[in-house]
Amino acid sequence: MNKFKTYIKEIIKSIIIITVVLNVYSYYRAQDLNKDKLPIANINLNERPLMIHFWATWCPVCKIEAPNIQEISSKYKVITIATQSGTDEDIEKYMKENDLDFTFVNDYDNSYAKQFNITVFPTTLIYDKNKNLVFSEVGYTSTLGLYLRMWWASL
Numbered sequence: 001m002n003k004f005k006t007y008i009k010e011i012i013k014s015i016i017i018i019t020v021v022l023n024v025y026s027y028y029r030a031q032d033l034n035k036d037k038l039p040i041a042n043i044n045l046n047e048r049p050l051m052i053h054f055w056a057t058w059c060p061v062c063k064i065e066a067p068n069i070q071e072i073s074s075k076y077k078v079i080t081i082a083t084q085s086g087t088d089e090d091i092e093k094y095m096k097e098n099d100l101d102f103t104f105v106n107d108y109d110n111s112y113a114k115q116f117n118i119t120v121f122p123t124t125l126i127y128d129k130n131k132n133l134v135f136s137e138v139g140y141t142s143t144l145g146l147y148l149r150m151w152w153a154s155l
Contacts, residue, residue, distance in 0.1 A: 043079075045129050049153035051078045051146070052125045054113060057085040057094040059121045061140050066100055068143040073102040076150045083107040083121065128153045 043050065053069050055062035072078055082091045082104045091106055107113055116125065126135040126149050135149045 043131075045077065045127070045131065047129045048077055049129060049134075049150050050127045050131075051076060051150060052116070052127070053078060053080045054083055054107075054116070054118045054121060054123045054125075055080060056083050056121045057091060062122045063098065065122050065140050066098060068141065068146055070100055070102055071143050072146045072150065075147075078102060080104045081107045081112050083110060083113045083118070126150060126153050 051072060055066070055069075069078065069080060073080075080102055085091050085094070085106065085108075087108070088106050091104060095101065095104070105112065113119075116123075120138050122139065122141075124135075124137045124141055124146070125133060128134045134153045137145075137149075141149075
C-alpha cells in the first residue's frame with residue numbers, strides 16, 4: 001500500500017510539472033501572435049465572445065484536441081481555420097472520418113495564419129464582445145479550459 005501511494009504521488013507531481021512546462025511553452029509561443037483587436041471587421045459578436053481556432057488536418061495534437069473544439073462549438077461562437085490542409089473536399093473528408101461537424105474556413109493560402117501571426121498548430125484565440133483578444137493558447141487545450149476561458153471572456 002505504501003508503494004502505491006508513492007506511485008500516485010509521483011504521477012501527480014509529473015502531471016503538475018508537465019502542465020507547468022506546457023503552459024510556459026504556450027505563453028512563450030503566444031508572444032508573437034497578433035494582439036490587436038479582432039482584425040476581421042465583418043464579424044458581429046452580438047455581445048458574445050468568439051473563439052478562433054487554427055488547426056491542420058496533418059497535426060496530431062489538433063486531432064486530439066478536435067473533440068474539445070467540437071464541444072465548445074455547440075455552445076459558443078467558434079470559427080475554425082484549417083491551414084495547409086488541402087482542398088475543401090480533403091478537409092470535409094477528414095471531418096467526416098473524425099465525426100466532426102464544426103464550421104471551418106479553408107486557409108489554403110495561409111492568408112489568415114499570416115494575418116494573425118500563427119506559426120504553430122493548434123492555436124486558439126478568444127476575443128471578448130468588444131473584439132479584444134483576452135486569451136491565446138498555443139498547443140493543446142482541454143474542454144474545461146476552453147469553457148472557463150469562454151465564460152471569462154463573456155463577463
